[in-house]
Amino acid sequence: MVQSGSSSKGQGTSPESAGERLAEGPHVGLFVTCIVDLFRPNVGFASVKLLQDAGCRVTVPPQQVCCGQPAYNSGDDEGARRIAKQVIAAFSEFDYVVGPSGSCMATICKDYPEMFAHDAEWKAPAQNLAARSHELLSFLTDVLGATPAPATYQGRAAYHDSCSGLRKLGVKDQPRELLSHVEGLSLAEIQDSETCCGFGGTFCVKYPEISTHMVSDKVANVEASGADTVLGGDLGCLFNIAGRLKRLEKPTKVFHAAEVLAGMTDIPAIGEPEQT
Missing domain, CATH: 3.40.50.11810 (Rossmann fold)
Known part of the structure; x- marks a missing residue:
């Protein structure tokens, strides 16, 4: 759907179902989201296609879990932090982390740094992940400057x-x-x-x-x-x-x-x- 001239190299392995891995381009970890995974996988497949067409190499880490938003919004701060640590670890090796959900990506970008603001061990990793994370449609336009096909x-x-x-x-x-x-x-x-x-x-x-x-x-x-x-x-x-x-x-x-x-x-x- 989109093409982009942006390019950088990354490390990691591609998902078996994501198609051919590109030799060049930013390495993107796709945060699929729970609802996409359970109820509308077509959105995940569409996201992979859009990112690959834009020149990205896409990996879907099998270790990813819920972003933790339901727990965090319900006051279960400790439970949310446990979940967030798993997400941070699962997406530590990518140039960018992209998801087809403003809600989930806002949790990663805005709430994770707040969750670990006073945690000496996890503060920097949370901030690092937040800085690399983007909602899908804004990533295509604001980061890649993608031109629609x-x-x-x-x-x-x-x-x-x-x-x-x-x-x-x-x-x-x-x-x-x-x-x-x-x-x-x-x-x-x-x-x-x-x-x-x-x-x-x-x-x-x-x-x-x-x-x-x-x-x-x-x-x-x-x-x-x-x-x-x-x-x-x-x-x-x-x-x-x-x-x-x-x-x-x-x-x-x-x-x-x-x-x-x-x-x-x-x-x-x-x-x-x-x-x-």
């Missing part, structure tokens, strides 16, 4: 700005810039695009009625825009929006932006039943 999607899409990616990492214009090059796709800016969809991790569990009201407002704004598709960069938000759309029996499709950019939308949209 042809991709096609026929539709009018509303882009949802997820809270963590937007507010913690500044992911706003980058996905729109990349998506503007997709043939057949037009973007519709929706009212309150920067307003939370109501997912918020454990928020939707603790406050279901408020969460339902928020996602209903989001769906109404999407419908008012005339969009037939919702795109975003965080699967948690996209699952929440897709779930509400289906409960309201709306035909609007939902995809992760990486799937559209990689030309990998030939599977059922998020929330739709698998083909048999």
